[in-house]
Amino acid sequence: MSAQMNYLDGNAAAGELSKIFAIDVTAAQGQCAHCGTKKRFAEAHLYMQCPGLVARCCVCEHILLRFADVRHRAFLDLRGMSYLCFDTA
Amino acid sequence: MWRVGTVVMLHDETTTARTITLEVPDWPGHLAGQHVDVRLTAADGYSAVRTYSIASATSLEKRVELTVERLPNGEVSPYLTRQVAVGDRLELRGPIGGWFVWRTEQTEPVQLIAGGSGLVPLMAMIRSRAAFGSSAPFRLLYSVREPGAAFYCDELRRRSENDRSLSLTYAYTRATPKDWPRPPGRIDAALVEEAAWPSKIIPTCYVCGPTPFVESAAGFLSACGHAADKIKTERFGPTGGRK
Numbered sequence: 001m002s003a004q005m006n007y008l009d010g011n012a013a014a015g016e017l018s019k020i021f022a023i024d025v026t027a028a029q030g031q032c033a034h035c036g037t038k039k040r041f042a043e044a045h046l047y048m049q050c051p052g053l054v055a056r057c058c059v060c061e062h063i064l065l066r067f068a069d070v071r072h073r074a075f076l077d078l079r080g081m082s083y084l085c086f087d088t089a
Numbered sequence: 090m091w092r093v094g095t096v097v098m099l100h101d102e103t104t105t106a107r108t109i110t111l112e113v114p115d116w117p118g119h120l121a122g123q124h125v126d127v128r129l130t131a132a133d134g135y136s137a138v139r140t141y142s143i144a145s146a147t148s149l150e151k152r153v154e155l156t157v158e159r160l161p162n163g164e165v166s167p168y169l170t171r172q173v174a175v176g177d178r179l180e181l182r183g184p185i186g187g188w189f190v191w192r193t194e195q196t197e198p199v200q201l202i203a204g205g206s207g208l209v210p211l212m213a214m215i216r217s218r219a220a221f222g223s224s225a226p227f228r229l230l231y232s233v234r235e236p237g238a239a240f241y242c243d244e245l246r247r248r249s250e251n252d253r254s255l256s257l258t259y260a261y262t263r264a265t266p267k268d269w270p271r272p273p274g275r276i277d278a279a280l281v282e283e284a285a286w287p288s289k290i291i292p293t294c295y296v297c298g299p300t301p302f303v304e305s306a307a308g309f310l311s312a313c314g315h316a317a318d319k320i321k322t323e324r325f326g327p328t329g330g331r332k
Contacts, residue, residue, distance in 0.1 A: 042188030
């Protein structure tokens with residue numbers, strides 16, 4: 001398996017991110033701050049071979065989100081997305 | 090939020106995969122395609138979390154079925170497929186994921202493409218469709234190593250025999266049944282074109298399997314003219330680690 005095939009979908013982050021988000025993030029639409037692509041978070045490429053989670057844009061591979069939960073302290077970096085749009089219905 | 094489920098039934102699907110039925114008193118119900126995280130905690134406090142797709146149909150029952158494939162060097166799956174016993178309690182988080190789902194109100198044609206144990210969430214869709222009396226036409230293209238590795242064979246055959254709007258195509262990658270028309274091999278563009286709904290009827294496509302399988306299957310669908318926003322994917326692979 002090549003290094004490029006080591007990712008999952010944003011779907012797979014739903015459980016970890018449910019620790020901090022009240023609404024399912026994976027169905028939310030996010031805009032990549034780098035290339036402007038608007039996609040559901042579930043469509044991002046998710047890398048889990050690290051201490052936390054790294055989600056990358058499925059078009060340009062720019063980092064969208066970083067999340068780590070270490071010794072009961074959770075760190076969330078969302079700089080890679082200009083926005084996340086949630087369906088609140 | 091972690092819930093506690095009690096194992097009420099175990100059923101071996103193949104020599105390496107087992108379906109675990111859990112009774113979860115506060116289960117809120119789920120959509121077909123969703124998954125759960127399962128957490129195992131050892132006596133010394135070490136815990137491991139893994140994600141498993143839900144196999145059972147959307148329902149009001151406080152029960153959920155997971156089909157778990159044993160991975161050769163797995164940390165959690167060997168326990169779940171060999172040691173777990175009726176009456177054991179497991180911690181669950183979920184249902185989770187609101188994107189890779191089929192809702193019973195969807196009426197458009199659906200194309201399912203599964204690689205190996207990627208069939209599990211797609212089976213939940215097939216079961217939900219039947220449970221709710223949906224007439225949405227479904228096609229399943231199921232790529233599996235060999236006949237003995239296929240999940241839910243008898244049930245799929247029974248369901249498709251009784252229902253003309255559910256059709257099945259098996260693709261074997263290593264060994265086929267006797268007199269099978271297609272030699273063993275991975276799915277390819279020609280097979281997708283032949284077995285899948287044509288893109289002009291605009292089916293919603295769900296593709297689930299290991300990452301390389303999903304990459305190629307989604308690529309074949311795109312090449313056949315299916316729009317990217319009609320192809321939903323769920324890739325799986327080794328996840329988790331020490332928590």
